[in-house]
Amino acid sequence: xxxxxxxxxxxxxxxxxxxxxxxxxxxxxxxxxxxxxxxxxxxxxxxxxxxxxxxxxxxxxxxxxxxxxxxxxxxxxxxxxxxxxxxxxxxxxxxxxxxxxxxxxxxxxxxxxxxxxxxxxxxxxxxxxxxxxxxxxxxxxxxxxxxxxxxxxxxxxxxxxxxxxxxxxxxxxxxxxxxxxxxxxxxxxxxxxxxxxxxxxxxxxxxxxxxxxxxxxxxxxxxxxxxxxxxxxxxxxxxxxxxxxxxxxxxxxxxxxxxxxxxxxxxxxxxxxxxxxxxxxxxxxxxxxxxxxxxxxxxxxxxxxxxxxxxxxxxxxxxxxxxxxxxxxxxxxxxxxxxxxxxxxxxxxxxxxxxxxxxxxxxxxxxxxxxxxxxxxxxxxxxxxxxxxxxxxxxxxxxxxxxxxxxxxxxxxxxxxxxxxxxxxxxxxxxxxxxxxxxxxxxxxxxxxxxxxxxxxxxxxxxxxxxxxxxxxxxxxxxxxxxxxxxxxxxxxxxxxxxxxxxxxxxx
Amino acid sequence: xxxxxxxxxxxxxxxxxxxxxxxxxxxxxxxxxxxxxxxxxxxxxxxxxxxxxxxxxxxxxxxxxxxxxxxxxxxxxxxxxxxxxxxxxxxxxxxxxxxxxxxxxxxxxxxxxxxxxxxxxxxxxxxxxxxxxxxxxxxxxxxxxxxxxxxxxxxxxxxxxxxxxxxxxxxxxxxxxxxxxxxxxxxxxxxxxxxxxxxxxxxxxxxxxxxxxxxxxxxxxxxxxxxxxxxxxxxxxxxxxxxxxxxxxxxxxxxxxxxxxxxxxxxxxxxxxxxxxxxxxxxxxxxxxxxxxxxxxxxxxxxxxxxxxxxxxxxxxxxxxxxxxxxxxxxxxxxxxxxxxxxxxxxx
Numbered sequence: 001x002x003x004x005x006x007x008x009x010x011x012x013x014x015x016x017x018x019x020x021x022x023x024x025x026x027x028x029x030x031x032x033x034x035x036x037x038x039x040x041x042x043x044x045x046x047x048x049x050x051x052x053x054x055x056x057x058x059x060x061x062x063x064x065x066x067x068x069x070x071x072x073x074x075x076x077x078x079x080x081x082x083x084x085x086x087x088x089x090x091x092x093x094x095x096x097x098x099x100x101x102x103x104x105x106x107x108x109x110x111x112x113x114x115x116x117x118x119x120x121x122x123x124x125x126x127x128x129x130x131x132x133x134x135x136x137x138x139x140x141x142x143x144x145x146x147x148x149x150x151x152x153x154x155x156x157x158x159x160x161x162x163x164x165x166x167x168x169x170x171x172x173x174x175x176x177x178x179x180x181x182x183x184x185x186x187x188x189x190x191x192x193x194x195x196x197x198x199x200x201x202x203x204x205x206x207x208x209x210x211x212x213x214x215x216x217x218x219x220x221x222x223x224x225x226x227x228x229x230x231x232x233x234x235x236x237x238x239x240x241x242x243x244x245x246x247x248x249x250x251x252x253x254x255x256x257x258x259x260x261x262x263x264x265x266x267x268x269x270x271x272x273x274x275x276x277x278x279x280x281x282x283x284x285x286x287x288x289x290x291x292x293x294x295x296x297x298x299x300x301x302x303x304x305x306x307x308x309x310x311x312x313x314x315x316x317x318x319x320x321x322x323x324x325x326x327x328x329x330x331x332x333x334x335x336x337x338x339x340x341x342x343x344x345x346x347x348x349x350x351x352x353x354x355x356x357x358x359x360x361x362x363x364x365x366x367x368x369x370x371x372x373x374x375x376x377x378x379x380x381x382x383x384x385x386x387x388x389x390x391x392x393x394x395x396x397x398x399x400x401x402x403x404x405x406x407x408x409x410x411x412x413x414x415x416x417x418x419x420x421x422x423x424x425x426x427x428x429x430x431x432x433x434x435x436x437x438x439x440x441x442x443x444x445x446x447x448x449x450x451x452x453x454x455x456x457x458x459x460x461x462x463x464x465x466x467x468x469x470x471x472x473x474x475x476x477x478x479x480x481x482x483x484x485x486x487x488x489x490x491x492x493x494x495x496x497x498x499x500x501x502x503x504x505x506x507x508x
Numbered sequence: 509x510x511x512x513x514x515x516x517x518x519x520x521x522x523x524x525x526x527x528x529x530x531x532x533x534x535x536x537x538x539x540x541x542x543x544x545x546x547x548x549x550x551x552x553x554x555x556x557x558x559x560x561x562x563x564x565x566x567x568x569x570x571x572x573x574x575x576x577x578x579x580x581x582x583x584x585x586x587x588x589x590x591x592x593x594x595x596x597x598x599x600x601x602x603x604x605x606x607x608x609x610x611x612x613x614x615x616x617x618x619x620x621x622x623x624x625x626x627x628x629x630x631x632x633x634x635x636x637x638x639x640x641x642x643x644x645x646x647x648x649x650x651x652x653x654x655x656x657x658x659x660x661x662x663x664x665x666x667x668x669x670x671x672x673x674x675x676x677x678x679x680x681x682x683x684x685x686x687x688x689x690x691x692x693x694x695x696x697x698x699x700x701x702x703x704x705x706x707x708x709x710x711x712x713x714x715x716x717x718x719x720x721x722x723x724x725x726x727x728x729x730x731x732x733x734x735x736x737x738x739x740x741x742x743x744x745x746x747x748x749x750x751x752x753x754x755x756x757x758x759x760x761x762x763x764x765x766x767x768x769x770x771x772x773x774x775x776x777x778x779x780x781x782x783x784x785x786x787x788x789x790x791x792x793x794x795x796x797x798x799x800x801x802x803x804x805x806x807x808x809x810x811x812x813x814x815x816x817x818x819x820x821x822x823x824x825x826x827x828x829x830x831x832x833x834x835x836x837x838x839x840x841x842x843x844x845x846x847x848x849x850x851x852x853x854x855x856x
Contacts (some may be wrong), residue, residue, distance in 0.1 A: 306737060327739025336737070344737040349730045354723070358738040367720045 002065060004029045004161055004192050005050070005081075010059035012045055016393045019045040020056070023218035025194075025211050027161065032183055032193045034203040034224070036236055037213035038433040040391060040403025043196045046213065047163050050194075051083045052076040082154025083163040086170075088146050090138045097121045097134040100153050124155050129185050144175035151182070155191075162186065163194045168202060169431055180206050198236070198433035200229040214238050237435040245441040248449070250469035252281035256453035257303075257422050262312035264298040272298040274477035275312070280422065285444065285454040287468030288479075289461065291497050295477040296457050297339060300426050303455075304336045305329035306344075316422060330359050335420035337411055339427045339457070345411045346399045353381035353395035356414050388413035389439065405436035412440060416447055423447055426457040441467055461490050475499045519844050520791050520798070524805065526844075527834030534829060535822060544820040549827070552815025553808040559815075561693025564702055565768060567807030569594070571705040572760035573785025574792060574799035575712050576627075576753045581794045582716055583749035584729030589634060589649025590757040591782025592656030593627040595775075597761025599660045600626035602772040603668055605678025605765065615681040620704070620762050627758015628751045630656060635750030639743035645750065653778070661774045674773035684767035699767035706800065708756060713796035715752070725749050757782060787835045806831070 005027040012020040020042045027033045037043045048054045050061065052070035061068055063079045070076050076083075090099050097118045105112040106120070121134040130148045138146060147167060154162055164183075168176045183193055183206055195207060203210055203224060210227070212219040212235045219235055233241040257280040264273035272295040280286045290296055301307035303314055305326040314322045321329055330336075338344035346355050357366045357377050365376040381395040388409045392402050399407060408428065415423065425444060429437040444467065448454050458464050464471055465485050472479045473496040481496055532542035553563045573590050580587035587593075601623035608615060634648035668675045684699040692698075716722040728735045728745040736742050760781055765772055788806055792798030813827030837844065 304737070325739065325741075326737060330739050338737060343731075343733045345734065347727050347731045347734050350727065358727070358734065361723050362720045370720050372718055372720055372723060 002029065003027060003062070004064055005194070006062040006065075007046070007050060008060050008062070010046060010049060010061075011057045012042075012049055012054055013057050017216075019216055020049065020213075021217050023059075023213060023216075024221075025218075026221070027192050027194060028209075029192055030187050030190055031208040032187055032195055032206050034207040034210040035194055035196045035213065036198060036200075036203060036210050036232060038198060038215075038236055038403075038435050039405035039431075041213045041236075042216040043213055044165065045216075047083065047165065047194070047196060050076070051081060051163065077157050077159070080158060080160035081163065082157060082159025082161070084147065084150040084154060084165060084167060086165045086167075088150055090146060090149060092137075092139040094138060095134070096132055096136050096138065096141070096149050096152075099138060099149055100134075100156050104157060121152060121156065124152055128155065128182060128189065130182060142175075143170050144172070144178065147171070147179070148182070151186075159191070161192045161194065163196065165196045166198075166431075167195070168197070168199065176202075200232050200434065203232065204229060212236055233434050236433070241434050241438055245438070245445065245466045247445045247467075250284040250448065252284040252469070253451065254282055255279050256282050256316060257455065258315045259299075259303070260313050260315075262299070262302065262314065263310040264295070264302045264307060265310055266298055271310075272477055273302065276474075276478050278472060278479055280453040280455050282421070282453050283448055283451050284469040285448050285456055285467055287456040287458065287464040287471045287485075288474050289458075289464045289471050289493055289497055290474035292459055294474050296474055297426075299474075300336070300339070300424055300455075300457055303329070303424060304334065304338075327359075330418075333421035335415035335418055335423045337408075337415050337423070337425045337428050339430075341404070341407055341411055346407060348400040349398055351396045352385065352390065352392050352399050352402065352410055353378045355399050355410060356381040356384055356395075358414065360418065384410070384413040384417060388443075405432045408432060409436065409439065412443060416443060420452065422453045422455065424455045424457075427459065428456070429458075429460075429463060437463075461493055464493070465490065473497055515845060515848055516793060518848060520793065520802070520838060522844050522848075523791070523837035524834050526837045527830055530833045531826065531830035535826060538826075540820065540822045540826075545816055545822040545826075548816045548819035548822070549809070549812035551812075551819070553812030555815070556694065557692065558694035558696045559811065561689070561696025561698035563807050563811040565696060565698045565807075566811050567803050568699075568701045568705045568767065569760040569763040569781045570784060570788050570803035570806050571800055572708060572756050572763060573781050574788030574803050575708055575785075575796065576756035576760065576782075577785045577789035578792060578794040578796075578799050579712055579716070579756060580749060580753040581789060582729060583725040583745070583753075584732075585635075585638070585746065585749055585753070586646050587631065587634075587649055587750065587753045587757075588646050588786070589630065589652045589656075589782070590753070590760075590785045591778050591780070592649070592653035593630040593754045593757030594761040594764075594779060594782045595653075595656040595660045596626040596630045597623035597758025598765040598772055599663050599761070600758070601682075601762040601765040602675050602678055603663070605682035605770075606668060606676050608682075609679060610681060612681040615679065616684070616766070619678070619682040619766055620759065623758045623762030623765065624755040625758065627761065628755040631750040631752075631754020631757070632747060635747040635754075638750070639746040653782075657775065657778065660772070664772050664774050668772075675771045677770045678766060682766060683770055684763070685770065697768050699763075701763040701767040704759065705763065705803075708759060709796040709800050712756070716796075721748075757785070760785070787831070790835065791838050 003026045007025040010020050010023045023046055035043050045054065049056050052072045052075050061070060068079060097114065100121050101117045106116045107113060118134045125132050130152060132145055132148050167179060171179060186193060197203060207224045209221055209223055211221040214236060259276060259278045262273050262276045263271060266272045276299060288296055298307060302309045305324050309322050313320055316332055316334065319332055321332055342348060360366055365373060367373055378395050385392060385395060390409045391406050428440050444454055456467055468485055471483050471485055473481045475497060535542040535545050552559055554560050573594060576590045577587055601619045604619040604622040630652060634645045634652060637643040637648050638645045664675055665671055684701045686700050689698045690696060716726060724740045724745050728740060728742050732742045784806060788799055788802045792802035809827055809831055813824050816822040816827060817824055
């Protein structure tokens with residue numbers, strides 16, 4: 001069998017770290033080949049080497065059996081390699097067609113022949129079942145559609161090998177199904193696909209073979225038909241991984257958080273939380289299940305003091321914390337693992353160490369009389385880095401340089417370490433790999449067992465079912481029912497999340 | 509490992525060298541001898557004690573205006589209004605200098621403080637507008653420059669004097685001038701302000717890097733959302749950053765008012781001390797030490813240039829061109845960084 005792409009013994013170094021070492025990747029024509037690895041394992045680096053954005057220190061690349069030197073993305077394009085980045089590179093105000101032809105426009109007497117371009121785009125779109133409207137503006141179409149435009153962009157440039165970087169991270173379940181269909185029709189037409197992912201379910205579903213990278217090193221390539229998710233996970237992480245989180249039954253005690261008749265508006269001034277009631281007790285994890293946009297974010301921001309509550313009250317123990325400043329809320333014993341770790345959780349340009357004291361820098365022993373004590377700060381940071389297994393060259397590295405999973409572990413370390421009474425965990429494992437997810441789940445359960453109250457917000461039903469001791473279903477700004485995970489299943493939860501109150505509501 | 513730090517230090521140095529080189533090429537093209545030109549520049553800046561004194565005198569306000577811009581940039585704000593803050597600082601210091609009769613131990617600090625407060629107030633206005641109403645500080649500070657210019661002229665003409673074009677000289681008790689320093693440098697206008705400027709560089713370094721307040725200011729500068737999440741007051745820190753930046757700029761005005769000139773006159777246009785501060789901050793990579801070094805370079809070029817027309821026949825405008833070229837090379841540091849990394853890779 002001839003390989004369309006061969007990357008042999010690739011090594012790529014950055015100052016201080018080896019991002020790739022001794023990695024072999026061989027892709028057959030017409031296959032979907034998964035590239036599996038934890039966050040920060042070096043998948044993106046390897047693909048950037050293939051796409052010509054980085055030059056490897058060692059190793060060789062062959063395209064269709066011929067040795068090549070890919071010095072920049074244009075060379076990669078000419079060799080038929082196309083890449084769909086995780087973050088799309090589209091001009092919002094341009095149409096689909098304009099974005100696709102950008103840079104290689106068909107010309108007619110010095111002007112862009114947009115008619116011809118549209119026809120070509122339409123043909124391509126139909127051939128692969130992509131179903132995009134060539135005349136629509138990018139800003140008017142859904143994220144799933146935008147991704148298809150990115151795929152079309154590579155096809156238009158004659159790509160034979162498509163690299164898809166975590167393509168499902170931004171898609172809804174329905175869109176994922178459609179994308180899988182598109183991938184199948186692409187390989188049927190003779191294209192080859194490299195799928196970068198850390199989601200085992202997807203690999204089992206669509207891929208033919210899978211190459212695993214762990215901590216920058218190539219572990220090997222396996223046939224998907226001969227393996228199973230458990231084996232893949234342990235190959236990726238380097239140890240046994242358990243999927244269902246083990247925990248003892250909860251032992252809830254006194255009520256820590258109680259919310260009564262809460263109303264919160266969003267930025268546009270629309271009521272998002274509409275008379276919500278909720279209690280979280282010491283020693284239990286309450287999971288909020290719901291479809292995105294039913295007021296969950298507003299609820300959490302209101303508790304954390306980041307958003308004004310219109311009416312109602314939020315109580316922690318006997319203290320009313322409604323509309324206190326974020327600092328006062330923190331001081332009263334609340335920790336918050338925010339949904340958007342880049343926007344809220346970290347100052348990316350600060351070193352990891354300084355991020356570890358983002359809320360406590362003004363207290364002893366991190367400062368005294370307004371003067372920072374960096375020795376103590378970095379000592380603490382190093383402790384947290386060790387305890388929470390944050391993989392970073394050192395505590396002085398900027399947070400920006402860490403992978404998503406390690407950034408999240410740093411935040412969780414910081415938030416948990418303050419010994420709060422209430423931990424708000426908003427999508428704590430979004431975009432993370434199984435190893436990191438397992439770790440974070442274990443930590444949250446540990447904190448529960450120490451008698452803390454945990455409020456979990458997640459859009460992953462699996463996570464809600466696994467972790468919660470009690471599930472509160474949120475719909476249209478209210479908690480419409482409360483169930484125990486053992487008394488329900490994903491179907492019933494799904495129905496409730498769509499607004500159907502079950503017959504035997506287990507509400508309190 | 510070729511540390512990032514080394515690259516960061518190399519970039520301004522290479523930029524300066526490239527700027528000087530391009531200056532030499534331009535001199536050649538226009539038929540001047542670049543060696544003679546640069547020799548004249550050198551003697552004009554360091555040739556004897558007088559020139560050295562004048563160079564250091566010029567460096568003084570540049571340090572402070574550079575610190576003002578750098579401080580704001582480190583906290584995520586672009587203070588284009590340093591020029592105006594220099595003006596109000598200058599006027600305030602001279603006003604206190606001529607209006608009171610006090611012992612020096614009170615009078616001089618009072619005049620210096622007045623300048624800092626005036627500059628701080630001039631920074632407070634764009635700061636509060638940004639913090640409370642989200643008005644972009646660049647637009648406000650540019651406008652505040654014009655207000656400062658014409659307001660200063662009005663105050664000089666109609667408040668401090670009766671229709672004159674310049675104020676009286678300040679009382680000796682408010683002056684930074686030093687007979688000792690002047691005597692050491694063949695009666696240059698070098699004054700004690702240099703010590704204030706160097707001390708302020710130390711203050712900026714300490715404040716930003718060592719205090720909790722500095723931690724907040726930098727944090728807000730990088731990420732307002734995360735700072736708010738962490739319990740810091742974003743609007744308080746924005747206002748404070750502009751106030752401190754303005755105070756540095758106001759002190760730069762005091763250097764002119766209490767040190768170099770000892771009076772304030774009606775101006776037809778900007779002094780450019782503030783605008784040059786932007787370049788100084790850029791060249792100094794927004795660090796306190798960097799600003800001091802960059803200010804030194806700018807002062808040298810400015811004073812040394814005065815010697816070029818008489819000795820080498822090179823017009824002063826050319827020196828302005830060389831300075832501009834250095835800035836362009838610094839601003840395009842991305843290009844230089846890229847070239848350095850290229851060389852480094854091939855050298856392996």
